[in-house]
Amino acid sequence: MSKKNVYMDHGATTPVRQEALEAMLPFFTELYGNPSSLHAQGRDVRKAFEEARRITAASLGAEPDEIYFTSGGTESNNIALRGAAKKQGSGHIITSSIEHHAVLDVCKDLEKQGFTVTYLPVDQFGLVSLEDVEASIKPDTFMISVMAANNEVGTVQPVSEIGELAAKHGILFHTDAVQVVGQIPLNLKELNVDFLSLSAHKFNGPKGIGALYKRKGVKIDPLYHGGGQERKLRPGTENVPGVVGLSKALELAVGELPQKADALEKLRDRLIEGLMEIDDVLLNGHREKRLPGNINVSFQYIEGESVLLSLDLQGVAASSGSACSSGSLDPSHVLSAIGLDHQTAHGSIRFSLGRGNTVEDIDYVLDIMPPIVERLRQMSPVRKEGG
Amino acid sequence: MSKKNVYMDHGATTPVRQEALEAMLPFFTELYGNPSSLHAQGRDVRKAFEEARRITAASLGAEPDEIYFTSGGTESNNIALRGAAKKQGSGHIITSSIEHHAVLDVCKDLEKQGFTVTYLPVDQFGLVSLEDVEASIKPDTFMISVMAANNEVGTVQPVSEIGELAAKHGILFHTDAVQVVGQIPLNLKELNVDFLSLSAHKFNGPKGIGALYKRKGVKIDPLYHGGGQERKLRPGTENVPGVVGLSKALELAVGELPQKADALEKLRDRLIEGLMEIDDVLLNGHREKRLPGNINVSFQYIEGESVLLSLDLQGVAASSGSACSSGSLDPSHVLSAIGLDHQTAHGSIRFSLGRGNTVEDIDYVLDIMPPIVERLRQMSPVRKEGG
Numbered sequence: 210m211s212k213k214n215v216y217m218d219h220g221a222t223t224p225v226r227q228e229a230l231e232a233m234l235p236f237f238t239e240l241y242g243n244p245s246s247l248h249a250q251g252r253d254v255r256k257a258f259e260e261a262r263r264i265t266a267a268s269l270g271a272e273p274d275e276i277y278f279t280s281g282g283t284e285s286n287n288i289a290l291r292g293a294a295k296k297q298g299s300g301h302i303i304t305s306s307i308e309h310h311a312v313l314d315v316c317k318d319l320e321k322q323g324f325t326v327t328y329l330p331v332d333q334f335g336l337v338s339l340e341d342v343e344a345s346i347k348p349d350t351f352m353i354s355v356m357a358a359n360n361e362v363g364t365v366q367p368v369s370e371i372g373e374l375a376a377k378h379g380i381l382f383h384t385d386a387v388q389v390v391g392q393i394p395l396n397l398k399e400l401n402v403d404f405l406s407l408s409a410h411k412f413n414g415p416k417g418i419g420a421l422y423k424r425k426g427v428k429i430d431p432l433y434h435g436g437g438q439e440r441k442l443r444p445g446t447e448n449v450p451g452v453v454g455l456s457k458a459l460e461l462a463v464g465e466l467p468q469k470a471d472a473l474e475k476l477r478d479r480l481i482e483g484l485m486e487i488d489d490v491l492l493n494g495h496r497e498k499r500l501p502g503n504i505n506v507s508f509q510y511i512e513g514e515s516v517l518l519s520l521d522l523q524g525v526a527a528s529s530g531s532a533c534s535s536g537s538l539d540p541s542h543v544l545s546a547i548g549l550d551h552q553t554a555h556g557s558i559r560f561s562l563g564r565g566n567t568v569e570d571i572d573y574v575l576d577i578m579p580p581i582v583e584r585l586r587q588m589s590p591v592r593k594e595g596g
Numbered sequence: 597m598s599k600k601n602v603y604m605d606h607g608a609t610t611p612v613r614q615e616a617l618e619a620m621l622p623f624f625t626e627l628y629g630n631p632s633s634l635h636a637q638g639r640d641v642r643k644a645f646e647e648a649r650r651i652t653a654a655s656l657g658a659e660p661d662e663i664y665f666t667s668g669g670t671e672s673n674n675i676a677l678r679g680a681a682k683k684q685g686s687g688h689i690i691t692s693s694i695e696h697h698a699v700l701d702v703c704k705d706l707e708k709q710g711f712t713v714t715y716l717p718v719d720q721f722g723l724v725s726l727e728d729v730e731a732s733i734k735p736d737t738f739m740i741s742v743m744a745a746n747n748e749v750g751t752v753q754p755v756s757e758i759g760e761l762a763a764k765h766g767i768l769f770h771t772d773a774v775q776v777v778g779q780i781p782l783n784l785k786e787l788n789v790d791f792l793s794l795s796a797h798k799f800n801g802p803k804g805i806g807a808l809y810k811r812k813g814v815k816i817d818p819l820y821h822g823g824g825q826e827r828k829l830r831p832g833t834e835n836v837p838g839v840v841g842l843s844k845a846l847e848l849a850v851g852e853l854p855q856k857a858d859a860l861e862k863l864r865d866r867l868i869e870g871l872m873e874i875d876d877v878l879l880n881g882h883r884e885k886r887l888p889g890n891i892n893v894s895f896q897y898i899e900g901e902s903v904l905l906s907l908d909l910q911g912v913a914a915s916s917g918s919a920c921s922s923g924s925l926d927p928s929h930v931l932s933a934i935g936l937d938h939q940t941a942h943g944s945i946r947f948s949l950g951r952g953n954t955v956e957d958i959d960y961v962l963d964i965m966p967p968i969v970e971r972l973r974q975m976s977p978v979r980k981e982g983g
């Protein structure tokens with residue numbers, strides 16, 4: 210069996226699809242004007258830019274003036290949470306204990322500024338409970354932020370139901386949908402959210418560009434000041450090629466749903482079932498309420514990092530923890546929150562499937578995995594003690 | 597004389613040069629990994645990314661760990677000023693009255709948060725005086741921010757001398773060098789600055805990417821939280837193609853100095869001298885301490901916007917005020933600060949020259965300009981009263 214190149218880290222980032230890159234190219238060298246300029250070069254670019262906004266909005270079931278382009282998911286999350294906090298001045302925020310650091314660490318910083326925060330627990334599958342959300346609401350709660358799906362274990366949260374609860378209590382609701390947009394059908398006309406964050410590089414668009422959906426009429430304070438771009442919420446000369454690439458990738462990704470999701474789910478389930486045949490392997494996250502491309506498993510008695518390196522040597526790209534916090538020795542806060550002990554958390558690996566992955570990729574991984582696990586377990590001191 | 601396409605709005609933005617675009621391309625579709633990922637795809641990208649940081653630093657006379665990549669000049673300015681303010685908690689800031697809105701409006705917002713700000717006046721040429729800077733220093737002054745050169749009238753400030761003053765008093769010094777980097781030779785080893793902001797799209801790099809230089813050892817608080825990218829000062833998955841494009845464009849632009857600046861100055865002076873032959877035209881800004889590509893003139897008795905439209909119809913792209921605040925009816929705060937009355941300010945036009953502009957471009961503008969001015973003045977009610 211010859212070495213293959215198998216990329217299964219689409220949760221970390223994805224390649225830009227050819228159609229998106231081609232859509233971007235003219236905006237580097239030909240249609241390069243500043244969209245704020247009044248001359249023909251500027252006006253032509255403004256027109257294309259606003260068309261990209263229209264496409265982005267339509268792909269999400271939103272209105273164009275509800276879309277604010279940002280530099281990515283991290284900035285979208287920061288603008289939503291900090292912008293609402295800045296406008297509010299003080300009060301209480303509810304979030305979950307398994308959010309991405311771009312929500313969790315913002316909340317911790319807001320605590321330093323005098324805000325109070327409830328970090329909701331999750332069950333063993335990574336699910337937030339609606340009862341917990343409702344029980345946490347205080348008179349001064351102004352924001353609930355719960356991610357649409359978790360980046361590590363793939364658990365999909367009951368976003369619409371949480372949003373309904375928030376609306377009933379007159380509380381703003383934000384969801385970090387970075388892992389969901391382009392992966393699961395989603396319509397903002399039906400979701401009860403006030404803010405939604407997305408990032409282009411997670412759905413085969415370019416890095417360095419994202420968007421924040423903000424429901425019409427919802428008011429927050431800007432964090433940055435400068436020119437009047439993005440209706441003053443996100444100033445700075447617009448990243449026109451980035452926005453065009455985002456809109457093209459989003460339009461295509463959404464157009465390919467739900468077929469693409471079904472296909473990914475089949476691949477995912479084939480990989481999960483194959484991996485579970487290895488001894489002492491646990492599936493992390495929820496079996497059904499799960500991102501179509503996410504597989505997260507713990508191999509008992511061995512280090513996830515060692516598995517990763519062995520996979521890497523055989524051409525397979527996967528991840529342990531999220532790429533954003535690689536290098537850290539702490540076990541993932543997500544795996545701790547779903548109740549994994551330290552050792553099991555450290556033996557976990559995420560495979561995240563996406564565009565381009567095939568049955569052959571899955572079978573290649575299933576072929577090389579058992580000997581990798583076997584070899585590492587033979588070298589493992591934990592295994593010797595345990596077994 | 598046939599219509600030409602003449603782009604003279606390089607102060608607003610520039611086309612991406614071919615070498616920069618070509619350097620970027622592999623990072624969209626082949627080297628697409630997340631630089632934080634541990635697998636080969638991630639490691640290869642990390643290597644290229646840090647090489648781009650090294651090139652960026654070397655081009656500025658800085659160390660690689662003094663460079664923080666951002667989404668552009670606006671974000672760099674916000675991080676420097678707000679980050680220092682957040683760390684400081686309270687105190688006094690000195691800036692000039694002709695800063696870009698990405699500094700000026702940040703200062704106004706910080707005033708709302710309890711900070712005090714001195715907005716230094718400028719002389720009729722747009723120069724800040726060192727005496728004014730020193731006289732404004734208070735015991736609680738923690739930051740001076742003066743732009744390296746003005747985006748509208750092109751006046752180049754005595755940055756090194758202001759920096760020396762700041763250092764003498766133990767005050768941080770930030771300069772918005774968005775209009776200067778790649779235009780004038782600059783060496784951070786010799787400039788006495790703690791922070792410097794730059795933006796790639798002003799020197800034939802891509803939009804949506806910039807950098808903040810922060811002198812080693814200077815501490816500020818981050819504004820956004822998320823992953824640990826850019827040593828936690830600017831989290832979010834790195835815009836790898838953008839950074840590669842920035843570094844390539846910067847390396848080439850700096851390598852072409854000072855010859856390029858000399859050539860631009862010749863073109864600039866030819867345009868200034870030609871325009872001054874038209875009756876009732878004033879040069880705004882300083883005759884010598886001026887960006888090599890900047891021409892800003894006021895045509896008495898007529899509206900700058902009308903001149904712009906006439907130029908546009910004949911294929912010439914220029915600007916009135918800065919592109920960032922176009923659409924506003926207020927006269928430019930810069931032109932007001934140098935003492936222009938309302939009417940004169942409204943008759944001003946900026947031509948900003950850059951890569952690709954030729955003597956033929958200059959002569960084309962000098963050919964079409966007198967009849968445009970003549971025709972508009974004939975239609976002008978102000979002219980009828982005045983003349």
